[in-house]
Ligand SMILES: Nc1ncnc2c1ncn2[C@@H]1O[C@H](COP(=O)(O)OP(=O)(O)OP(=O)(O)O)[C@@H](O)[C@H]1O
């Protein structure tokens with residue numbers, strides 16, 4: 001999913017939710033003088049579910065963002081200080097539940113990694129350890145082994161049924177069954193953790209015994225450079241009503257780019273704004289709009305003006321040349337075309 005599209009979804013979802021939450025809070029503050037106790041209770045439910053929805057939107061956006069390739073900021077990070085800071089943050093929550101904290105981290109562990117992502121990983125794991133433990137302790141150890149850094153987070157909590165252990169890292173798994181209403185959360189925390197651990201070049205696993213506790217083990221590379229996320233393949237939008245032409249374009253370009261296709265000019269205009277392709281390949285004779293009208297609308301719209309448009313048409317360009325140049329398109333390719341020339345032309349415009 002395109003980043004700008006993701007940010008607009010996030011904005012479109014959060015703005016109305018923000019109004020719901022803010023106005024619910026205002027009403028709740030005035031509740032004692034204005035509402036019956038039953039009405040106040042309903043409003044509290046609205047507010048609570050609004051908060052749940054907000055957490056879910058934030059987590060989903062995070063998952064999509066990681067999947068679409070986040071930029072890592074790699075520095076030398078002292079692991080002991082990260083773990084101490086995270087534990088300090090959760091000290092109050094542990095004290096409230098009467099949980100003991102044991103921590104041992106070798107002092108000399110320095111990772112070449114993204115510090116903010118490392119914090120996110122351990123915050124999620126320690127948050128879970130506290131949430132799912134009613135009594136006993138949480139034990140964190142970190143040491144070097146076989147060229148890796150190993151961090152274990154063990155708790156004496158409710159444990160996880162073995163059949164859930166494999167699916168915990170793949171989203172929306174709530175293994176607490178009938179107790180799940182007691183333990184709020186979106187069920188996406190561990191999915192985010194496992195994606196981040198993979199991004200940092202590591203691995204994560206869990207061992208657990210129902211009723212006894214769980215141990216989460218994270219292994220991270222010490223020296224190894226982080227494998228940066230693969231450069232995302234760029235998207236090309238093809239607006240063409242001839243299925244055979246689309247087959248040809250896909251055969252030539254789908255190894256290099258994601259191809260999004262549509263047969264209609266109107267749909268092409270909407271898609272261009274939404275997915276922000278790196279380039280548009282446009283046929284002139286479309287069922288609903290003439291290709292040149294599509295170019296005009298793309299170039300008149302500030303949201304799509306910057307996207308290179310290449311007209312690919314079998315109609316005689318000689319006759320339409322003037323109109324094509326005037327339309328504001330960036331390039332044109334006459335069908336039938338030479339394969340190499342076609343691919344080079346597309347690559348040139350995608351790079352710009
Ligand atoms: N330390 C733990 N002890 C017992 N169960 C756990 C532990 N950590 C995770 N789980 C189980 O795995 C499920 C998924 O954890 P995850 O962190 O992904 O979601 P969550 O904590 O329910 O919600 P959130 O998205 O707010 O983190 C939890 O709902 C819980 O059932």
Ligand SMILES: [Mg+2]
Nearest residue numbers: 128185189190
């Ligand atoms: Mg969690």
